[in-house]
Amino acid sequence: MILERLLILLVAILLGAIVLGIWRLWLAQRVQKLATKAAPNELDELVPAGPALLYFTTEDCVQCRLQQTPILTQLTATTNVAVHKFDAVEQEALANFFGIMTVPTTIWLDKMHRPAAINHGLTGLAQLRQQAQAVYAQ
Amino acid sequence: MQQKVDHTALQFNQASIITLLALAFLFDQIWLVALVAAVMLVGTWWPGAGLFKLFYARLLKPAGLLKPNVMIDEAQPHLFAQGVGGIFLMASLLAFAAGSPLIGWVLTGIVIVLAAVNLFLGFCLGCFIYFQLARRGIHITLPGWQGT
Numbered sequence: 001m002i003l004e005r006l007l008i009l010l011v012a013i014l015l016g017a018i019v020l021g022i023w024r025l026w027l028a029q030r031v032q033k034l035a036t037k038a039a040p041n042e043l044d045e046l047v048p049a050g051p052a053l054l055y056f057t058t059e060d061c062v063q064c065r066l067q068q069t070p071i072l073t074q075l076t077a078t079t080n081v082a083v084h085k086f087d088a089v090e091q092e093a094l095a096n097f098f099g100i101m102t103v104p105t106t107i108w109l110d111k112m113h114r115p116a117a118i119n120h121g122l123t124g125l126a127q128l129r130q131q132a133q134a135v136y137a138q
Numbered sequence: 139m140q141q142k143v144d145h146t147a148l149q150f151n152q153a154s155i156i157t158l159l160a161l162a163f164l165f166d167q168i169w170l171v172a173l174v175a176a177v178m179l180v181g182t183w184w185p186g187a188g189l190f191k192l193f194y195a196r197l198l199k200p201a202g203l204l205k206p207n208v209m210i211d212e213a214q215p216h217l218f219a220q221g222v223g224g225i226f227l228m229a230s231l232l233a234f235a236a237g238s239p240l241i242g243w244v245l246t247g248i249v250i251v252l253a254a255v256n257l258f259l260g261f262c263l264g265c266f267i268y269f270q271l272a273r274r275g276i277h278i279t280l281p282g283w284q285g286t
Contacts, residue, residue: 001166002164002165005163005164005165005166006164008163009160009163009164012247016251016254020259060273061269062212062269062272062273063265063269066210066211066212067209067210067211067212070209070210071209071210121260121261122260124260
């Protein structure tokens, strides 16, 4: 009985890990594909040359206002990261290009303005700092 | 004034829920499901009385075993998420009582999966639902949530 249930638990954990792995792989491949595509003209018009962090939000995103924005404020206070805030509804072309699925979404651009990482959903300060180091080290 | 939430307390709460519910399933101990349901619902109604959070705040944090990670955040969505989890566990207990252990364990499994997604991936479905309701002008609150 216990062995049977242990097996069920292990299979469930394994399935979860597989689904997670496939999801992460798909996201990574998507970023790589995006890097080879020509970005909409708005990107170069709105974001100056060099590495940058794009922050997609909407007017009524409570999580953005209460959680993601304070995290980004802490990031900019301690680093020289350039954060560019966009309304995902108003900037439809950019949102479609980057495949914004939810807000908040943060996107790292390298010095050539190619996407280096896309964070769907709330992203913590530690992860953003780690990504900043990788982007600015290039 | 900006609210602050200790995310280590939330993570310990989630880890406790996952561990106890997994043990409940493994050893077929429905009383453990009832215990977790009670802890979640009591902790939702009176945030200061959440057993796992109390264990963290009174023992683990002072002993230096876990370090606090205080972030600017809103406590209400997390409390709402916990309440939804507690209601799912109550539903699972009803299923057990009605002689449908499969439904009972499936509902318990949903709580385990959602707590694990929150703990390991940082996505809180209950918080997401809370924010979506707030967007539509539905603000869910309880008397005990004032001043959290």
